[in-house]
Amino acid sequence: MGPIERSFARHRKSGGMDRRRFLRRLGATSALGGAAVLGGHEVLHGAGLLAHAQAQEQSGAQGGHGNNGHLGGTVGEVDNARNGFDPHEILTDFDGGEVSKDSSGRTVREYEFVTIDKEIEVAPGVFFPAWTYNGRVPGPTIRAIEGDRLRVKLVNASEHPHTIHFHGFHSASVDGIPGAGEALPGESFTYDFIAEPFGTHLYHCHSLPLVQHIHRGLYGAFIVDPKQGRPDAHEMVMVMNGFDTNFDGGNEVYALNTVAFAYSKKPIEINAGELQRAHVINVTEFDPLNSIHIHANFFNLYRTGTSLEPDEFTDTISMGQAERHMIEFTYDQPGNFIFHAHVTEFIDLGWLSAFEVV
């Protein structure tokens, strides 16, 4: 009889995949990671104050408007404290490094990045065996001024070799690839170079296999300001990323700054009339394109942030992996305005955010 085969085909499909899990080693190196972010770090552009203010807020709080019941999304809340980072803090957490001057009077910014294998919660209750710089995904946002000297020390406290490969100018010896700046487990390497050209850039691990080393969480924003500066603005870092939680070569979770629906469940508070400047960086693995679209508004697009004049005035921009742009916009009216990928399937899978204009 024919129907029965069709009838039971669906039962056969329903078995879970018994996937070989990656070994997780937790916490062994967290003390090292903690040390790296201590000390006299300069915070540029006053962004730190706002980050501090947002950190004070209850991470799990749900305002009446913040609850996205009508927008769909995940069930429950991600425990930011357990993760050790908060997407709302990452948004405005610009790290100027430990600042000094060298003999020629040039500003030197020193950083210590510790690679730590760590399980992170990318959607409520869904844990991903991440590889991190300093215990967070994305890694710290490096912020320098064009011409500053950067000294970034990579301390490898994880189980695999890692590098930091910066998008920007530098010598071959500090390119951050296997053979030129790779730190084996337990070892370290210092990348010493001049921050240029100005723009919105990124860094990421370039060890092999590359898909694993990037997709597991080893990336971050690298922002170089022009010498003459830019107009005052409320600045944000938005790293578009995704997580293949079942390791089948496709993402189950998409997000801005790692946590699915983090900014739709709790919108980003911004001021009406204030210039907003977002550094949007695409590191999404497995998908050729990601994009950003803001509602009820248009933005000035500075491609790769490498010019002082806008390239385009639009409300949607698509980017391949490692493409990044600086966008500027102002909301005049208070209210809630969502923004999201216009690769629509990413919205349903976590890349949905909102501004609460006050």
Next chain:
Amino acid sequence: MAASTASRETRFPQWLGWLLPVAAIAALVALFLVFDPIGSLREVPPVEVVAVERTVLSEDQITLELRNDGPDPVTIAQVLVNEAYSSYEITDQTLGRLQTATLRVQYPWEEGLPLGFALITSTGVTVEHEIEAAALTPETDGSTIAIYALLGIYIGVIPVAIGLFWYPSLRRASKRWIGFFLAFTVGLLGFLLVDTVAEGFELAAATPAALDGLSLFALGAVGAVVGLAAFEQFLERRRHGSHSAKSGAASAISGLVLAYLIATGIGLHNLGEGLAVGASLAGGEIALGTFLILGFAIHNTTEGLAIVAPLGSEVKRPSLWHFVALGAVAGAPTILGAWAGGFAFAPAWAALAFGVAAGAIAQVVWQIVRGMSRDHGLASGLGALGLMAGLVFMYITGLLTA
């Protein structure tokens, strides 16, 4: 020697001898649970397997019955419906081994379109499940129960009853032709046996691995063979008195008893058939087309002929209520099957039921073959023709339901 054995027995009571190994294995279990000697071998990643045993679609809501089919506990963290995170409710977020849970999602599903589910566990593993064509799950109300009963009557009861009307013709037939029809019945039952075994294996594969569907199927089959053999002995003893019971195993059983055995085997098969059709209907796998029903009806009419075939050579005509009973035994289980399949389908129970049916049919085939006379048996020209005709006829009418 004898004296020393006796004295040993008195020192060592027999019941203690039986209990000692039991106590020893209990001690071993306790030691393992307390000291966990192989703990270091178990530091492997958890194996997360969840089976979706049943789906119920109501308006804008989908209910999934889940069972943890793996060795380790599983925590359901998020639910994707058609590649979108959906809000859901679940009775137990964490399922222990073999534990079940009910998951509900609000989703504006559309009739006839496929639905894909991915349950994301706490470790990021996805459990995928697909509904090929969404359809409203029939509710267990009066009218649906009646519709499923009617379905069972159409494809099971009526066709079998019609087939019974071949009895008067069979009675007038010669011994050679009765042999032909008995061989025809063997062919027909042989076809059903293969069909039932194949479906039983399908179900065994669909059963959650931890419940071991193949064992359930085998358990049902062996149980049916042994049970029917005992039943047949019981009937014969009642019929002929205790004196013939000793020789009963060697001699052929009466035509009426054989007819009941055939009806039982066919009834158990029809239970499975009803189960499959009911489950397919409820799951939106098949549409209840006129052609499908007619196909089953024609296919099953032959089953009535098979039941009355051994009565052809009986001298005395059985009373009318025997025919009613034979029809009910063979046809009515279709209704029960349709209900069970439509409202409470579980592959594990179905595998057991198909095992019972397969065992019953095998037992009945054996009884018929044993009872056939040597002159008009399967090896005779007409007998071989009948066997092939039964197989071919079932194959051809089976095409109508494919």
